[in-house]
Amino acid sequence: MRSAAGTVPPRAQAGMKDSWKTRGYFFSCVCVPEENLEIDSADADIRMEALISSLEFLSGDVIRACLTTREPMDFRAGQYVTLIRNGVARSYSIASLPQAGELELHIRKIPGGQMSGWFHDAAQVGDTVSVVGPSGECFYVSGREDQPLILAGTGTGLAPLYGIVRDALQCRHRGPIHVFHGALNRRGLYLVNELRELARRHPQLQYTPAVLGGDEAGDAAVGPIDSVILSRIPNLSGWRGFVCGDPGLVQMLKKKLFLAGMASSDIYADAFLPAAPS
Amino acid sequence: MEQQTTQTLYEQLGGQPAVNAAVDIFYRKVLVDNRINRFFEGVDMDQQIAKQKAFLTMVFGGPANYSGKDMRTGHARLISMGLNDSHVDAVIENLGATLTELGVAPPLIAKVAALAESVRNDVLNR
Numbered sequence A: 001m002r003s004a005a006g007t008v009p010p011r012a013q014a015g016m017k018d019s020w021k022t023r024g025y026f027f028s029c030v031c032v033p034e035e036n037l038e039i040d041s042a043d044a045d046i047r048m049e050a051l052i053s054s055l056e057f058l059s060g061d062v063i064r065a066c067l068t069t070r071e072p073m074d075f076r077a078g079q080y081v082t083l084i085r086n087g088v089a090r091s092y093s094i095a096s097l098p099q100a101g102e103l104e105l106h107i108r109k110i111p112g113g114q115m116s117g118w119f120h121d122a123a124q125v126g127d128t129v130s131v132v133g134p135s136g137e138c139f140y141v142s143g144r145e146d147q148p149l150i151l152a153g154t155g156t157g158l159a160p161l162y163g164i165v166r167d168a169l170q171c172r173h174r175g176p177i178h179v180f181h182g183a184l185n186r187r188g189l190y191l192v193n194e195l196r197e198l199a200r201r202h203p204q205l206q207y208t209p210a211v212l213g214g215d216e217a218g219d220a221a222v223g224p225i226d227s228v229i230l231s232r233i234p235n236l237s238g239w240r241g242f243v244c245g246d247p248g249l250v251q252m253l254k255k256k257l258f259l260a261g262m263a264s265s266d267i268y269a270d271a272f273l274p275a276a277p278s
Numbered sequence B: 001m002e003q004q005t006t007q008t009l010y011e012q013l014g015g016q017p018a019v020n021a022a023v024d025i026f027y028r029k030v031l032v033d034n035r036i037n038r039f040f041e042g043v044d045m046d047q048q049i050a051k052q053k054a055f056l057t058m059v060f061g062g063p064a065n066y067s068g069k070d071m072r073t074g075h076a077r078l079i080s081m082g083l084n085d086s087h088v089d090a091v092i093e094n095l096g097a098t099l100t101e102l103g104v105a106p107p108l109i110a111k112v113a114a115l116a117e118s119v120r121n122d123v124l125n126r
């Protein structure tokens, strides 16, 4: 269950991920409220109209769409929203911080994809879509500012990570932050200059782009993202991790980080599962 | 002193926090143990962690509501994958190593192992 207002006794949240606690979730079976609690109904998410305020290519197959909702939406960078258009509903992770006043989404073009295809081929600035959300527990929680962080993802898995890293920096996270972004080849990487610039301004931040293909890697690391990470940081005991993107990759990376010593309760992940065929 | 002798095994081990402390260590051992890791290659790690917690709570003598029948049906899929005595031995061995790592006293570890032993036949559907 989740509380909308009021203080949840710590006992009712023992063993829960910090991001769940932040959102007010608790175990109802062991919760004896010490003050009035307002309980959220299971489906508190509201559907809002949103206007496309900008569209811009980040790479050959990734478009950045910024949306503004009529009412400001209360979200955490790294959560996701579900867009609905003509009966098609698809989820996209939020790359922006709330004070930007808009939802920044990174949408990869999927061949034959209904929602991504529309964004890439037809959508115009000024068009509207419906937005439901936010949802998801993959976001930065402050309180352990010296803990080292790993943020890893491939493809548009960077979208939530780009939000989370800036959220962590804004929350004055002091511990080391390593961002790893993987792609098949150099052309699949994006926001490279922005992340390099961010790392230049924040000494605790390190950014490592990684590609599978060797010939045109440039200054990117070469190899599968898990080997690139573990060759640099073999022991992850005490680290917190954020893993996003392709479901197979997310499963694999979660296990690798865990086996390298990261506590299971310190692993936050969002798998970009494709929509169930309708 | 009186009170200590009336503590349950679960309480002596440290209850829910002890389960939470043991689960990562135990699951990590199981995942790298080539004798048994194929049984644990569930797709979702969070679900697997939840099941390991259920397992640990049970063998710690904690509040678990599993019947012998539940243990039979719960492991039936694994029997069809070839689950046998050697795998139960390996699980109990990993359990002991986990508790040793956590500094649990040998007599308590023996009690946990005995609890696990007591469901061996159910798990193996005999």
Ligand SMILES: Cc1cc2nc3c(=O)[nH]c(=O)nc-3n(C[C@H](O)[C@H](O)[C@H](O)COP(=O)(O)OP(=O)(O)OC[C@H]3O[C@@H](n4cnc5c(N)ncnc54)[C@H](O)[C@@H]3O)c2cc1C
Pocket: A080, A090, A091, A092, A093, A094, A105, A106, A107, A108, A109, A110, A111, A112, A113, A114, A115, A116, A117, A156, A157, A159, A160, A270, A271, A272, A273, A274, A275
């Ligand atoms: C929590 C969450 C967060 C997400 N965040 C993002 C994000 O930030 N950015 C983003 O680009 N996507 C994200 N996704 C994926 C997104 O929701 C859609 O699944 C994706 O955009 C495809 O939708 P579509 O309508 O274009 O394609 P569909 O019309 O659904 O699919 C067209 C065809 O392509 C296949 N297909 C679908 N996905 C893939 C794939 N990944 N690779 C290969 N084939 C595929 C389908 O099976 C189908 O045959 C996220 C998903 C989830 C669940």
Ligand code: HEM
Pocket: B036, B039, B040, B042, B051, B054, B055, B058, B059, B066, B074, B075, B078, B083, B087, B088, B089, B091, B092, B116, B117, B119, B120, B123
């Ligand atoms: C020694 C005694 C054992 C006990 C007391 C025990 C107990 C349990 C419990 C309580 C669950 C959770 C059931 C649920 O909530 O779904 C479970 C699940 C599981 N157990 Fe055991 N277990 C034992 C032995 C084993 C052994 C020897 C193996 C394999 C080597 C094994 C593999 C599993 C797996 C893979 C699951 C998850 C089932 C699934 O994938 O659905 N267990 N066990």
